[in-house]
Amino acid sequence: MRKEFAQSIINIAKSYDKLIFITGDIGFNALEEVKEVLGNRFINAGVAEQNIIGLAAGLAKQGFHPFVYSIAPFIVYRGYEQIRNDITFHNLPVIITGNGGGYGYGIMGATHHAIEDYGALSLLNIKCIAPMINNDVEKAVKTAISYNSPIYLRLGYGSLNNKISEFNDWRQLLTGNEITIATIGSIGINSYLAAEQFSGKADLWSIGEIPFKEIPSEFIDSVNKTKKLICIEEHVKRGGFGEYLVSKLIENGCSNFCLELLTAKGYPSGTYGSQNFHRKESGIDIESIKTSIIKMAEKREQ
Known part of the structure; x- marks a missing residue:
């Protein structure tokens, strides 16, 4: 960029x-x-x-x-x-x-x-x-x-050919009624490319700033409806976007949902590689995100 x-x-x-x-x-x-x-x-x-x-x-x-x-x-x-x-x-x-x-x-x-x-x-x-x-x-x-x-x-790095709405603090990139997904920063590209495979199921939101002023009522409604939330960030879990978002949801009376935080895991193998290498090790590459979405959907069916 x-x-x-x-x-x-x-x-x-x-x-x-x-x-x-x-x-x-x-x-x-x-x-x-x-x-x-x-x-x-x-x-x-x-x-x-x-x-x-x-x-x-x-x-x-x-x-x-x-x-x-x-x-x-x-x-x-x-x-x-x-x-x-x-x-x-x-x-x-x-x-x-x-x-x-x-x-x-x-x-x-x-x-x-x-x-x-x-x-x-x-x-x-x-x-x-x-x-x-x-x-x-x-x-x-x-x-x-x-x-x-x-x-x-x-x-960060990356472009996306797909036409999406103008940058904002909150923007809904995909609409769906089974799983709510929130992402921040350039990892949103992976989130988008993974979630678009689940047309009509994944409700994907890109957040552009933290801390944010307020959570849109539409996002809270989505979490209350799907009862499934995946937060994706290229940052460690502690002190990250996912933890912050969940705390704000609870403050808004939204707490009855299954949750998965997909975050940077550091260096599990003790080796260094490309950005994609580290994303894959952390489970935030496109294929890993798709797998997490599938597993979250299966939880709903149980």
């Missing part, structure tokens, strides 16, 4: 002079035009994530709207204390953009993976926005700016 992200920054920056772009020496073959268009509003601060966050906080305090960009685990984990103390405590409008959310950097290994990122960022005032496909990125960037508060923009 990084090229779509770069183009979105270019388009917005031309008419929004408060936008400042700070990169941590990342973005070869993607940010060259961003640098050319933004001029002195483009800052390569080097491999210094803590300093980058502090710099962004200072600029935001002076009335600018900084975008910070790096590989997701670098900017989240190395800059964590500064995100917490400098940005979120003060509710400053800094948009922290992490590329390669989940297992996005594949064979590069655990140091380059972000499978605990939005759980770790369960801090005051900050929201995670996670586009599902490349076409979502421009709307996601505009949404991030519109909040005028701390944002973690989690970018």
